[in-house]
Amino acid sequence: MSNKKAYFISDDKLNGFIESLNEKVPVYVPQRFDRADGTGIYTEYRPYGEGEVDLESRTLLSVKSIFLPQCEVILGFTTNEERVDVVSEAPSDERVLFSIRNCDFEAVRRLDLLFGWDYRDEFWFARRENTIIVVNICDSPLDDKCFCHWVGVDPVATELADCVMLRAEGGYIIWRISERGDVIIDVLDKVGADEVDVPEVEAKGFDNAIEVDGSHNALFEIFTDEIWKVLEPSCIGCGICTFVCPTCHCFEIQDEGSKRVRFWDYCTGYEFTRTEAHQPRPRQYQRYRQRVMHKYSYYPRRFGVVGCTGCGRCISACPQNVDIREDIVRLLKRAKVIK
Amino acid sequence: MTEAVNIGEEFRKKARELLRKGEINAVIGYKKSGLPPYSKPHIALKEDDTDEFIFDVNCVHNLVLYVLNYLLEYPEDKVAVLLKGCDQKSLIVLAQESKIDRERVKVIGFGCPGVIDPRKVEGDEEDAHKSLTAENVHDKCLYCDVRNTPQADIFIGEMVDIKPTKERYFREREFYGKKSESELLDFWKGAFSSCIRCYACRQVCPLCYCDICISYRNMPQWIELSPTTDNNMLFHVRRAMCMAGRCIDCGECERVCPVGIPLRLIYNKVSLEIEDKYDGYRAGMDSERKPPLQEYSMADPEDFIL
Ligand code: SF4
Ligand code: SF4
Numbered sequence A: 001m002s003n004k005k006a007y008f009i010s011d012d013k014l015n016g017f018i019e020s021l022n023e024k025v026p027v028y029v030p031q032r033f034d035r036a037d038g039t040g041i042y043t044e045y046r047p048y049g050e051g052e053v054d055l056e057s058r059t060l061l062s063v064k065s066i067f068l069p070q071c072e073v074i075l076g077f078t079t080n081e082e083r084v085d086v087v088s089e090a091p092s093d094e095r096v097l098f099s100i101r102n103c104d105f106e107a108v109r110r111l112d113l114l115f116g117w118d119y120r121d122e123f124w125f126a127r128r129e130n131t132i133i134v135v136n137i138c139d140s141p142l143d144d145k146c147f148c149h150w151v152g153v154d155p156v157a158t159e160l161a162d163c164v165m166l167r168a169e170g171g172y173i174i175w176r177i178s179e180r181g182d183v184i185i186d187v188l189d190k191v192g193a194d195e196v197d198v199p200e201v202e203a204k205g206f207d208n209a210i211e212v213d214g215s216h217n218a219l220f221e222i223f224t225d226e227i228w229k230v231l232e233p234s235c236i237g238c239g240i241c242t243f244v245c246p247t248c249h250c251f252e253i254q255d256e257g258s259k260r261v262r263f264w265d266y267c268t269g270y271e272f273t274r275t276e277a278h279q280p281r282p283r284q285y286q287r288y289r290q291r292v293m294h295k296y297s298y299y300p301r302r303f304g305v306v307g308c309t310g311c312g313r314c315i316s317a318c319p320q321n322v323d324i325r326e327d328i329v330r331l332l333k334r335a336k337v338i339k
Numbered sequence B: 001m002t003e004a005v006n007i008g009e010e011f012r013k014k015a016r017e018l019l020r021k022g023e024i025n026a027v028i029g030y031k032k033s034g035l036p037p038y039s040k041p042h043i044a045l046k047e048d049d050t051d052e053f054i055f056d057v058n059c060v061h062n063l064v065l066y067v068l069n070y071l072l073e074y075p076e077d078k079v080a081v082l083l084k085g086c087d088q089k090s091l092i093v094l095a096q097e098s099k100i101d102r103e104r105v106k107v108i109g110f111g112c113p114g115v116i117d118p119r120k121v122e123g124d125e126e127d128a129h130k131s132l133t134a135e136n137v138h139d140k141c142l143y144c145d146v147r148n149t150p151q152a153d154i155f156i157g158e159m160v161d162i163k164p165t166k167e168r169y170f171r172e173r174e175f176y177g178k179k180s181e182s183e184l185l186d187f188w189k190g191a192f193s194s195c196i197r198c199y200a201c202r203q204v205c206p207l208c209y210c211d212i213c214i215s216y217r218n219m220p221q222w223i224e225l226s227p228t229t230d231n232n233m234l235f236h237v238r239r240a241m242c243m244a245g246r247c248i249d250c251g252e253c254e255r256v257c258p259v260g261i262p263l264r265l266i267y268n269k270v271s272l273e274i275e276d277k278y279d280g281y282r283a284g285m286d287s288e289r290k291p292p293l294q295e296y297s298m299a300d301p302e303d304f305i306l
């Protein structure tokens, strides 16, 4: 590696550092917000300054919202006395995405395959290209809901990031990987962060994985199995698991006034594609099957990678305690992939 | 002491017996879960499935939703369901609206000591979820007056005799009593700005059963689908109208909201208005009394029309 230098930024200097960086390039960073009912907090990636920086909780929504916003105008009009112009502009301003985990980063890369597949989604790739990525590597799982190691994600991978950061006693160690990361290093220099060595990182605590890679065809075979009907009767068909998921990418497009808007849709809900055409899966178990099969069978069949990166969000956010890991284990047993 | 009331064993036995006799196709109850709130709805179709049934203070879910969904799927079947008194009220509402054939449902009732509000102990260790305390008890349980499931077809365990200690909807009375209109608007704008329109509140509500919700109709489009603060507010105001005289305060909508929007503040306020304007009407309390918005009387004032 060409650059062996790393910087240590202590917790008390972290905000000052992000603020200085934000003056140069807008920074998106996980921040905490109070819940309206006063029972706690949730964290989200938002432009710096909206809330209180919190890099150690699992964000409610994944970084997907940074590349595929929950709603965005993809087409609009401007009018003046002479003419009507159609405007459709992908965003181009550079920004920094600070402190994303490898499950999310990997999810975004797996989605590149999809958004570049039958047509090139210019909005997705404009945002991909204008974003400098700082990965916060996980040398241990955030909690017992993380299972990236089941689905081929390396929690301490550093190669494809622009900069990498690691939690250390009292702060973070940050180092540069690509040229685009220079802007971060410059600011670290400016705010007087201490120089340290690039640490050796070893991931601990990622145990007891069920290897799901390679089981997509076996799962495909049990599409019509009776097990689906009894697998998750408690699923209510809301949008939570798909909205929080970094790899769910379904969207719908509608006109709102003079704007054409694209926004997230979700296969688990009974209204999925129904207002445009019809609902292809009239039963709730079929809709839940779609979510599981898309991730663990169809996606790997088409793109060679599992469409889930084990971030654990759907598990922690599902109000009815649906745990996709339990279901995958049951399905793999049914498909005779594991005992 | 997770098994706060000792009905688990009796319920398992009863469920097994009902399935064995064959007059019931499915029994709906709760099972244990490893994640908060440490319980989960469970549907037993075979006798052996009944072994998993439990009941404890974490069994918050309103199972009437599952009765409705099951019967929509299998309209010829019969189900038995374990219902807390509060949840049972939503079955009454559904029967009044001819959405459920009460003959197809066997209600298993019991004396409920109260349940935990999982939001009050969110993030706490599992111990905080184990028994009822002043800190974790659900608000609705403090003014519950239907602790022994009314209209139960089968009653298991002992009746309980616990009197309400708070005034009904005390949280709402306090909340609206203190705030000016502009403060209220600011509060709700703030709350709805965080709504992600996942519709979990709608999906979990046993009384939200429309085939296509008005929030999704697009010919014409009543409510825009982008989750902006204004659109979200419109969706929620609209839903409040749907709930008028129907919400039974099971609290499920508020529990499932991933961003913690205090939705009961809305529906309970509407319930207070209904109670006030329609001669003390309370949804699901009396299956004989016609719901105000289903009833027509020649004496209805129409001063709001012209
Ligand atoms: S699995 Fe959970 S979060 Fe997903 S649709 Fe079903 S109930 Fe909602
Ligand atoms: S399916 Fe669940 S665990 Fe997998 S990436 Fe999506 S939210 Fe994360």
Ligand code: SF4
Pocket (backbone or CB within 6 Å): A242, A247, A248, A249, A250, A265, A266, A267, A268, A290, A291, A292, A294, A295
């Ligand atoms: S799981 Fe469902 S919502 Fe997610 S990407 Fe697949 S079809 Fe879309």
Ligand code: SF4
Pocket (backbone or CB within 6 Å): B194, B195, B196, B197, B198, B199, B200, B201, B202, B256, B257, B258, B259, B260, B261
């Ligand atoms: S559950 Fe909460 S976030 Fe979801 S639609 Fe309802 S109010 Fe909005």
Ligand code: SF4
Pocket (backbone or CB within 6 Å): B090, B201, B204, B205, B206, B207, B208, B243, B246, B247, B248, B249, B250, B251, B252, B253, B254, B264, B267
């Ligand atoms: S609106 Fe909420 S509290 Fe009222 S019945 Fe529906 S889920 Fe229960």
